[in-house]
Amino acid sequence: MGLGIFNKLSAPIVLKEDSNAEEQLRQMEYYLLVAPEATKQVIERDKQFVKYGIAGENAIMYELKNSHIPMYIIHDLYLEHNGCTAQIDFLIITRKVTILIESKNLYGNIFVDSNGNFIRRTGNGKTFRQEGMYSPITQNERHLALIKEMRKGTKNFLTRGLFENNFDNNYRSLIVMANTKSIIDYRYAPKDIKDKIVRADGLVRKINEICSDNNISEMSDKQMKKLADFFMAHHTLNKKNYTAKYQNMINQETAKETTDKPVSCSFAKDNASIPQCVIQPFR
DSSP states (O other): OOGGGGOOOOSEEEEEOOOHHHHHHHHHHHHHHHSOHHHHHHHHHHHHHHHHHHHHHHHHHHHHHTSOOOEEEEEEEEEEETTEEEEEEEEEEESSOEEEEEEEOOSSEEEEOTTOOEEEEEEETTEEEEEEEOOHHHHHHHHHHHHHHHHHTTOOHHHHHHHHHHHHHHEEEEEEEOOTTSOEEOTTSOHHHHTTEEEGGGHHHHHHHHHTOTTSOOOOHHHHHHHHHHHHHHOOOOOOOTTHHHHHHHHHHHHHHHHHSOEEEEEOSSOTTSEEEEEOOOO
8 A cells, every 4th residue: 555645735835926026026116216217218118028927927826726736836936056046936846746947928939949949039920030048948957957966965875876866857847938829839849848848828737747657756745845845945035136227227317417417607796707607407
């Protein structure tokens, strides 16, 4: 008789739901109140990108919460180890595997070529624009490498080799395209990359597919919780200041306005030989 009968976890549990993006958005709102017009335009543009990203992550969270899969969900996990950092959109711990999810809520259509390069195409009709983008596959691979080093440090001499040999089975990467209107063309992509890309509406099906692998042993409730607690204990505040550039832009605009103000001179009535110079507002 298997140990499964002692497992009680039967539905997803969210251990962390907030995100750094929400705080970033609040800071943007503050700078919109104090910034000059030129800077406001940049903030408004960036704000739309942040809101778009939040909407994508909300869509993924909805799918995970309603998956009926026993798992722990950690949203926006930030890890530091030996000078390296990883900001992971979602880390989910299922009975079989731990999955790192990178959310991409992109406008336009995505093409992945035979070399695994990601290309975004926008526009319609006869005119369109295409641009390369940093590979989310590579991004998640860096995150996995950091986690491997962190977890390896918790193993003893006897279990470390087993952990390293099974790491690629027990820890997986998924890139989730949250914009359901986008078309993802990856027919020419290498198979190992194809297997890591999924649309948000197919995420639960993909997780179930990964977890159906009988070659991976199941974790107990206790093992799952212990692993989830490990990551939660190592989560730290992301110290990156996303809004520092707005303060710099405001400082530059203020300095430019001061420099551009014209100087007009008039002679004082009591001493015509001494010019009185005053700064006139630029209109």
